[in-house]
Amino acid sequence: MIIDVAALSPLEKQHYLQHVIAPRPICFASTVDGKGNVNLSPFSFFNLFSTNPPVVVFSPSRRVRDNSTKHTLQNLMEWPEVVINIVDYDMIQQVSLASCEYPKDVNEFIKAGFTMEPASLVKPPMVKESKARMECRVMEIKPLGTEGGAGNLVLCEVLRLHLDASILNEHKKVDQRKLQLVARLGGNWYCKVGLESLFEVAKPNTELGMGIDALPAVIRYSSVLTGNDLGALANFRELPQKDPGFADAQLQQLLNRLPGAERTLAIHQYAKELIRDGSLSQAWQVLLQAI
Numbered sequence: 001m002i003i004d005v006a007a008l009s010p011l012e013k014q015h016y017l018q019h020v021i022a023p024r025p026i027c028f029a030s031t032v033d034g035k036g037n038v039n040l041s042p043f044s045f046f047n048l049f050s051t052n053p054p055v056v057v058f059s060p061s062r063r064v065r066d067n068s069t070k071h072t073l074q075n076l077m078e079w080p081e082v083v084i085n086i087v088d089y090d091m092i093q094q095v096s097l098a099s100c101e102y103p104k105d106v107n108e109f110i111k112a113g114f115t116m117e118p119a120s121l122v123k124p125p126m127v128k129e130s131k132a133r134m135e136c137r138v139m140e141i142k143p144l145g146t147e148g149g150a151g152n153l154v155l156c157e158v159l160r161l162h163l164d165a166s167i168l169n170e171h172k173k174v175d176q177r178k179l180q181l182v183a184r185l186g187g188n189w190y191c192k193v194g195l196e197s198l199f200e201v202a203k204p205n206t207e208l209g210m211g212i213d214a215l216p217a218v219i220r221y222s223s224v225l226t227g228n229d230l231g232a233l234a235n236f237r238e239l240p241q242k243d244p245g246f247a248d249a250q251l252q253q254l255l256n257r258l259p260g261a262e263r264t265l266a267i268h269q270y271a272k273e274l275i276r277d278g279s280l281s282q283a284w285q286v287l288l289q290a291i
């Protein structure tokens with residue numbers, strides 16, 4: 001299906017774009033109006049765009065329903081400071097509750113049962129329960145349109161970070177496994193970062209990978225090895241040398257037992273398992289011995 005986005009209704013645009021541009025991290029924004037009334041609302045049109053200067057951006061949109069603007073945006077026009085509280089799994093049901101359209105004078109900290117903790121540099125309070133909070137100064141607000149669904153980019157400079165000790169390792173760095181981040185996808189879908197969903201992709205940024213175009217044809221066009229497998233193999237700087245002393249019992253069995261094309265498939269299958277387990281040098285040797 002090919003979609004001409006301009007021809008879609010605002011709700012259809014929302015549907016397609018929000019389902020495929022996902023998962024999105026959630027900014028739980030605490031703001032105040034000119035009189036000091038507090039507001040707390042979640043926004044998943046949110047990300048980090050610069051680390052030096054440290055700039056995060058989120059976007060309270062005009063409502064598709066009636067083109068009205070969100071209280072968060074109105075507050076930021078009156079008082080250009082915000083605390084961005086990062087949302088984790090322990091908070092998500094209360095965060096969702098805070099997204100209800102309460103009247104402007106209602107403080108969602110109280111409605112959603114969160115604790116206000118004074119910030120040190122800005123006026124809006126922090127969410128005590130959030131394990132990562134950012135005190136921010138609003139640099140600029142950029143409206144992206146005037147119709148319902150139009151976003152308003154809020155560019156925020158991060159002034160001070162508050163990190164809970166429970167998410168830090170012994171070197172005072174954030175341990176990605178300890179912060180059970182939650183993200184928004186399309187419709188009612190969310191996802192949770194946890195040990196079952198985390199994985200690492202090694203990227204030596206000082207060296208250039210040889211590239212998939214440099215792989216021997218028998219490997220590159222293997223019917224067993226996938227794009228992920230090839231990507232991992234081609235991340236080596238150059239084609240490894242065949243090691244004549246390489247000894248591997250399982251490979252030896254395959255070499256002894258099977259003839260021809262069937263043997264290549266079985267060897268590629270074995271290499272694929274080694275790649276999956278992160279034994280890339282061994283996988284390379286298995287593949288090279290069979291060429």
Ligand SMILES: Cc1cc2nc3c(=O)[nH]c(=O)nc-3n(C[C@H](O)[C@H](O)[C@H](O)COP(=O)(O)O)c2cc1C
Nearest residue numbers: 041042043044045059060061070071072096099100
């Ligand atoms: C997880 C989550 C993410 C959301 N992300 C956005 C968003 O990025 N932009 C937006 O305009 N509304 C978003 N909403 C809806 C707002 O939170 C909702 O309209 C809220 O009531 C706005 O409150 P306010 O008028 O007090 O600012 C989101 C809601 C939830 C639950």
